[in-house]
Amino acid sequence: MTDARERMEDIAMDQPPFSVLLGIRILSVSPDEVVAEMPVTLDLSNRNGVLHGGAIMSFADNVGGTATMMNLPEGTTTTTVESKTNFLRPIRIGDTARATSIPLHKGRTMMVWQTSITRGDGKLAAVVTQTQLVMVWEEGRAKRPASARLPACRAYSAGPTSRTTPASPSIPPSSRSPAVTAPTPAGVPVMIRSPGER
Numbered sequence: 001m002t003d004a005r006e007r008m009e010d011i012a013m014d015q016p017p018f019s020v021l022l023g024i025r026i027l028s029v030s031p032d033e034v035v036a037e038m039p040v041t042l043d044l045s046n047r048n049g050v051l052h053g054g055a056i057m058s059f060a061d062n063v064g065g066t067a068t069m070m071n072l073p074e075g076t077t078t079t080t081v082e083s084k085t086n087f088l089r090p091i092r093i094g095d096t097a098r099a100t101s102i103p104l105h106k107g108r109t110m111m112v113w114q115t116s117i118t119r120g121d122g123k124l125a126a127v128v129t130q131t132q133l134v135m136v137w138e139e140g141r142a143k144r145p146a147s148a149r150l151p152a153c154r155a156y157s158a159g160p161t162s163r164t165t166p167a168s169p170s171i172p173p174s175s176r177s178p179a180v181t182a183p184t185p186a187g188v189p190v191m192i193r194s195p196g197e198r
Contacts, residue, residue: 011069019062022055026066034067034101040091050090051097051125056117057085060128063099064113068132071106075136078111082131089125096120109134 012026012034022044027035036059038044044055061080068078091097098118105112110131117126 008070012066015062015066018058022058022062024059024062026063029066029070031070032103034063034070034099036063036066036099038097038099040093040095040097042093045093048090050092051095053085053087056087056091056097056126057083057128059097059099060085060101060115060117060126061130063101064115064128064130065132067101067103067113068111068134071103071111072134076134077137078132078134080130081110081133084129086127087125088127089119089123091117091119091125097125104129107134 008029008031012029015024015026022038023041024036024038027037029035038055038059040051044052046052061083065078065080072078098120099115100118101113101115103111104114110133112129112131115128115130116124117128119125
C-alpha cells in the first residue's frame with residue numbers, strides 16, 4: 001500500500017465523534033470522491049417520520065469535509081464556510097442514505113464540494129454544495145495560509161464569561177450603540193476588525 005493511500009485511509013477512519021453519533025460509515029475514498037452511508041433512524045428523524053434536514057446537512061458536511069482533508073497540504077486543516085442544500089425527496093426511517101462527494105473546485109485556499117444524497121432506491125434526495133476554507137491551525141487559533149491571509153484583525157480577549165465589542169471611534173458618540181456583550185468560553189479571543197482596516 002502506498003503512503004498516499006495509507007494517509008487517505010487514516011483520514012477516512014479518523015472521523016469526528018459527531019459522525020459516529022450520526023452513524024456515518026465511509027465506504028470508499030479517493031482524492032476526487034468520497035462515498036459514505038448513514039442509516040435513517042428514529043433519532044435522526046423529524047416529526048414527519050423522515051430524515052431531518054439538519055441530519056442530511058450534517059451528513060453531507062462531514063463527507064465533504066473528509067474529502068477536503070484528503071486533499072490538504074501537510075500542516076493545514078479545514079472548516080466549512082458556506083453550505084447550500086436543495087432538498088428533493090424525503091428519506092424514510094429504516095432506509096439508508098448514501099452520500100457521494102465530488103470536487104467542483106480544489107484551490108490553495110478554498111475547496112468547493114458537491115455532495116449528492118440518495119435513498120436506498122437510488123433516487124436523489126438532496127444536493128449539497130459546500131465551500132471549505134483551507135487553514136493552518138496554530139497556537140489554538142485558525143489562520144489562513146500565509147499566501148492567502150486576510151488583512152490583519154486585532155484580537156480582543158475578554159473575561160471568562162463575556163466578550164465586549166468596543167464601539168467604533170469613527171462613529172460620533174451620540175450615535176454609538178452600547179458595547180455588545182455575549183457569553184464566551186474563558187480565554188477565547190474575539191476577532192474585531194477595526195474601522196478602516198482592510
